[in-house]
Amino acid sequence: MFGPITRFDLHQSRIPRQWYNIQADLPRPLPPVLHPGTHQPVGPDDLAPLFPMALIGQEVSQERWIDVPDEVRECLKLWRPTPLFRAVRLEKALDTPAHIYFKYEGVSPSGSHKLNTAIAQAYYNKREGVTGLTTETGAGQWGTALSQACKFYGLECIVYMVKVSYQQKPYRRAIMQSFGSTVYASPTDNTEAGRSILAEDPDTTGSLGIAISEAVEVAAKSGGKYKYALGSVLNHVLLHQTVIGLEALEQMEMAGEYPDVVVGCTGGGSNFAGLVSPFLHWNLTRGKKTRFVAAEPAACPSLTRGTYRYDFGDTVGMTPLVKMHTLGSSFVPAPVHFGGLRYHGMASIICEMYDQGLIEAVALPQLEIFSGAMKFLQSEGIVPAPEPSHAVAAAIREALAAKEAGEKRVILFNLCGHGHFDMAAYDAYLAGNLNNYEYPQEKIEAALAKLPDIKDPTAAS
Numbered sequence: 537m538f539g540p541i542t543r544f545d546l547h548q549s550r551i552p553r554q555w556y557n558i559q560a561d562l563p564r565p566l567p568p569v570l571h572p573g574t575h576q577p578v579g580p581d582d583l584a585p586l587f588p589m590a591l592i593g594q595e596v597s598q599e600r601w602i603d604v605p606d607e608v609r610e611c612l613k614l615w616r617p618t619p620l621f622r623a624v625r626l627e628k629a630l631d632t633p634a635h636i637y638f639k640y641e642g643v644s645p646s647g648s649h650k651l652n653t654a655i656a657q658a659y660y661n662k663r664e665g666v667t668g669l670t671t672e673t674g675a676g677q678w679g680t681a682l683s684q685a686c687k688f689y690g691l692e693c694i695v696y697m698v699k700v701s702y703q704q705k706p707y708r709r710a711i712m713q714s715f716g717s718t719v720y721a722s723p724t725d726n727t728e729a730g731r732s733i734l735a736e737d738p739d740t741t742g743s744l745g746i747a748i749s750e751a752v753e754v755a756a757k758s759g760g761k762y763k764y765a766l767g768s769v770l771n772h773v774l775l776h777q778t779v780i781g782l783e784a785l786e787q788m789e790m791a792g793e794y795p796d797v798v799v800g801c802t803g804g805g806s807n808f809a810g811l812v813s814p815f816l817h818w819n820l821t822r823g824k825k826t827r828f829v830a831a832e833p834a835a836c837p838s839l840t841r842g843t844y845r846y847d848f849g850d851t852v853g854m855t856p857l858v859k860m861h862t863l864g865s866s867f868v869p870a871p872v873h874f875g876g877l878r879y880h881g882m883a884s885i886i887c888e889m890y891d892q893g894l895i896e897a898v899a900l901p902q903l904e905i906f907s908g909a910m911k912f913l914q915s916e917g918i919v920p921a922p923e924p925s926h927a928v929a930a931a932i933r934e935a936l937a938a939k940e941a942g943e944k945r946v947i948l949f950n951l952c953g954h955g956h957f958d959m960a961a962y963d964a965y966l967a968g969n970l971n972n973y974e975y976p977q978e979k980i981e982a983a984l985a986k987l988p989d990i991k992d993p994t995a996a997s
């Protein structure tokens with residue numbers, strides 16, 4: 537007997553020719569982004585020192601479909617279309633009537649979905665004559681992806697890597713260096729932002745917010761030689777990730793099913809939006825009733841416990857002000873937290889989806905995440921990165937709820953990266969050294985008390 541088909545592959549010619557821009561269909565538009573000095577809405581000129589014009593255009597575009605340049609599609613062919621799997625062994629292990637599907641982005645050369653946007657960003661920067669890109673990286677997936685993309689397009693790449701990751705993940709650093717990138721453990725003393733942080737706390741383990749401040753400063757002071765690239769959060773990044781969901785729509789059709797619930801983990805929101813947006817488009821325009829679940833860590837619960845206010849994207853306050861669900865830009869994650877997804881804020885697009893009631897969010901404790909990951913890898917053979925293990929655990933919750941309710945629920949989740957560079961986290965789990973750290977309410981309140989005092993132009997007066 538040959539059981540159900542469990543892998544759905546698309547031909548290379550099906551790599552999407554256009555990205556889907558959810559901004560065109562959100563019932564309420566995104567709140568304006570404000571200048572850090574004047575608190576007035578930013579214009580293209582304010583962003584020009586940091587980003588090429590093509591990306592600034594995409595950031596504010598209201599066009600529903602945006603063409604993927606041929607050269608970018610050529611590069612995507614290296615690993616796209618990515619496979620969609622049905623996790624039948626996991627279904628069996630859970631003894632659930634649910635059907636569980638996952639889109640696997642770990643087949644990219646850098647091991648995660650990040651390369652989808654890295655390629656596009658490097659392409660547009662090169663076309664506008666930039667010498668190199670500066671960026672930050674936490675766990676190292678983004679730095680790896682951008683390093684490769686920069687090498688492909690002949691750009692220099694300077695990476696500020698969060699210090700604790702730099703120490704815990706020497707092999708990630710070595711990959712970036714192999715691609716020719718310069719990698720610093722952030723905070724450094726080569727930026728004003730880094731020096732001011734070190735003066736306050738010389739032993740800081742760093743944070744994404746601090747690393748962003750450093751990378752932005754270097755680009756902003758370079759007189760146009762360097763621009764800055766961000767691997768998540770921004771509208772154009774989420775746009776580039778929609779290749780994931782557009783492919784998945786076709787693959788679910790091949791499987792003869794349509795998801796009742798779509799799950800993704802949320803750090804800054806890009807892999808989640810990439811998978812979810814095309815399905816949400818069908819909810820908004822074709823009467824589909826799919827539920828969407830954002831899975832975040834209890835140790836960094838920006839959607840479920842943050843406040844929806846204007847805040848900086850970085851720690852020092854150099855970036856524009858964005859209205860977002862935030863834990864405060866002074867947030868420094870606990871080093872005992874191994875699960876990734878440590879950014880204090882969230883993409884504006886995700887925040888509006890959440891605020892407008894289009895998506896749900898759930899915060900998961902660390903031990904459930906790793907026990908879910910173990911169940912998944914022992915059934916399906918793929919070691920998930922800790923980040924998508926949040927999606928795995930949330931999908932397992934959905935499958936068990938379906939069993940409880942006695943219903944056949946079709947679940948689709950994004951396995952947005954493999955965990956081959958994260959075995960130290962698995963090691964800690966296996967040794968019993970992980971705990972269920974929940975971010976303390978006092979710390980949330982202390983960080984929120986430091987939020988900039990901004991009049992919200994979208995608030996009813």
Ligand SMILES: *Cc1c(COP(=O)(O)O)cnc(C)c1O
Pocket residue numbers: 648649650677678767768769801802803804805806807808877921923924952953954
């Ligand atoms: C960067 C990253 C994340 C978190 O970023 P999002 O923008 O929320 O997707 C999650 N998983 C993996 C594998 C990543 O590399």
